[in-house]
Amino acid sequence: MENVSLLEEDHLWKEYKAKSKLSESSNSTVWSAKHRLTGEEAVLKCFDLSKLNLNLRSCLENEIEFLSSVDHPNIIRLLEVIHDGDSLVMVMEFCNGGNLSSYIQRYGRVEEHIVKRFMKQIGAGLEIIHDNHIIHRDLKPENILLAGSGDESVLKIADFSLSRKLLPGKYLETVCGSPFYMAPEVLQFQRYNEKADMWSVGAILFELLHGYPPFRGRNNVQVLRNIKSSTSLPFSRLILQESHPDCIEVCSKLLCINPVTRLSFDEFYKHKFLRI
Numbered sequence: 001m002e003n004v005s006l007l008e009e010d011h012l013w014k015e016y017k018a019k020s021k022l023s024e025s026s027n028s029t030v031w032s033a034k035h036r037l038t039g040e041e042a043v044l045k046c047f048d049l050s051k052l053n054l055n056l057r058s059c060l061e062n063e064i065e066f067l068s069s070v071d072h073p074n075i076i077r078l079l080e081v082i083h084d085g086d087s088l089v090m091v092m093e094f095c096n097g098g099n100l101s102s103y104i105q106r107y108g109r110v111e112e113h114i115v116k117r118f119m120k121q122i123g124a125g126l127e128i129i130h131d132n133h134i135i136h137r138d139l140k141p142e143n144i145l146l147a148g149s150g151d152e153s154v155l156k157i158a159d160f161s162l163s164r165k166l167l168p169g170k171y172l173e174t175v176c177g178s179p180f181y182m183a184p185e186v187l188q189f190q191r192y193n194e195k196a197d198m199w200s201v202g203a204i205l206f207e208l209l210h211g212y213p214p215f216r217g218r219n220n221v222q223v224l225r226n227i228k229s230s231t232s233l234p235f236s237r238l239i240l241q242e243s244h245p246d247c248i249e250v251c252s253k254l255l256c257i258n259p260v261t262r263l264s265f266d267e268f269y270k271h272k273f274l275r276i
Helices: 006-012 054-069 100-107 112-131 195-210 220-229 237-242 245-254 265-269
Strands: 016-024 028-035 041-048 078-084 087-093 144-147 154-157
Touching (some): 016 041, 054 078, 054 087, 100 195, 112 154, 112 195, 112 245, 112 265, 195 265, 245 265
Antiparallel strands (some): 028 041
16 A cells, blocks of 8 residues: 555545555545545545636536535546645545446457447437536547446446536646547647537447457647548448448448537437437
């Protein structure tokens, strides 16, 4: 176990005992933990507020506000927030199945009936996000967690640290996200709306089918170049032969370079591929 200061362990974390450090960034440290009385496992996302600028504080406040207001099986649950001076801890539910990225690495190409079930669950979580006029801005397999294992895994959309409230008809301009899953309009420093999230959903769907994302590169510029130079989506011949036409259609329409013709959330969630 990583060393944890007595101040953190006994004063701030109170009812939780840290087990191991999961990750660390310039903005936060994430620990696995266990409730001292119940033994329930949890994840602690710890912040030193004195190190956050106004924009990062705003992001954190937005994340807490949204997660505090929702209770849905396909969105990560915020159990509580512990705030003491410049220290803040978000206590999140623990998902024992890891994330969708590790799932794909473990199993490779995912069978279509499982892909459909996973996309239905992502859609169910996105429906809540959409209804709250939230744009996630960092949808990717690493930010989709799994509770349970195997075919019965329940997907949960997580990490709302880049999310923003976006009212209909409005746009954002900040470039953020992960290049393999960022919409081309974001990569090109153009204004964007919630359709940017739908491109990310298409990239995740493509990766579930193939075992790798649709467009790759060493940096943002190369990813964008590969997107723009592609005359058609890089579906493998095997996937085109084995996949249902509805599956190929919804993926293709999510990965439209022009956001105007890209599927909206409603068009995606009502698509016959997910309804059957």
